[in-house]
Amino acid sequence: MSASEAWIAAGTFTGVAFVIAAGTLIAAALLRVRARKHSEARTRTYECGEEPDGGAWVRFHPRYYLVALVFVIFDVEAVFLLPWAVSLRSVGAVALWSMLAFLAILLLGWVYAVKKGALRWV
């Protein structure tokens, strides 16, 4: 199976997964029990029986944003690591030592982030 054939197969499979999932929901939509009369309480937002207190779309604590920032750093690192891991054998010692140096610098950055408290979840 060539690379392009493999991608065609992967694309087709994505379609298969989608159709199977959609089919289940369509079957449920056809079979489901419908209420005889509409009551307002049925479709009200669930808040443990109380009247909902305002909408839910509120602002959030910035610590979530901080996690996303740190994630970007280490995700970009993964982009460098993946091709390196495949070609480690063919490139040899240069690849090994330069990547170890890169990882060491990254680890220093991690120590800095820990000391700054950027990774503390309060």
Place this chain on the structure above:
Amino acid sequence: MNVLFGSPALHALVLGVGIVSALLGVTSYFIWFERKFAGRMQSRIGPKHVGPYGLLQPIADAFKLLIKADITPDTADRALFNLAPLLAVCVALLSLAVLPLASGLVIADLDVGVLFFLAAGALTVVPTWMAGWGSNNKYALLGGMRAIAQSVAYGVPLVLAALVPVILSGSMKLSDIVAAQAGGHWFALWPPGPGLGAGVLFVLASLAEGNRIPFDIPEAESELVSGISTEYTGMKFGMFYLGEYVHSLVVAALFVTLFLGGYDGPGPDVLALQLLWFVLKVSLVSVLLLWVRWSYVRLRSDQLMTLCWKYLLPSGLLLVAASAVWVWWTEQGGSR
């Protein structure tokens, strides 16, 4: 690998429908098994009324979910709310495309198979957040926010753990990774240290990414009702449930492929035997994961983040460095 049925599209269609139907059947009985297993662990019997040993329970549950009323809250974002359960199952199934079940029995043997399932795994957060935001419910939103923070954080050690077999085998193609472990040279056993460490890291990070106990704070029924699935009813709720179980079975299968030699086992290389070894290993790993699930308590939000950023991340980096040094050292020894 070969295209088994004419064109690659037809090959993917036939194999895909076969494997997905088999998996959905296995999943419903896996849920039955989990309920029995959990029951025994808690000195209960588990399901027993529908059919002998409760064996017809999964079928009864499926029909119950299908005929339940479908409620969409008035204030919800309808498009996001209704699309989320569909995508939850779809994305959970996606990793199956690159999974070799036996030699030559794979839907799409991509050159970048490892990258493909990492990307598919990272996508699981999208339907979760669509549900969390689209419900316009405070519990669902909190659950969604927690899920994003958790999946994003645990995605990093997951990539590092998956890198170790890539370094050891020198390929991102899953069939090559299995071939590199042929004859019992499983990466979990050899080289001692990095392989097993990365395997444990992989399982922990995958469980966290799929929001499974003990990492299920996005659901946390004692504080968030049911998290992102609070507002869902009937089959739409069932889809999230199904997606979670499919994900945990796929994680077990990927762990077996990357670290336990995939379909490698004693005996001749015939399809049926390879399939048997694969199913046997995946079942063992799944039972082990169930055992963990019903033995440990849920971690707190801050404990979860501390575990990931302060322990798993640096150990992941060290494991990658250690396996690279190992590869370089053994290759040097061979050429000298």
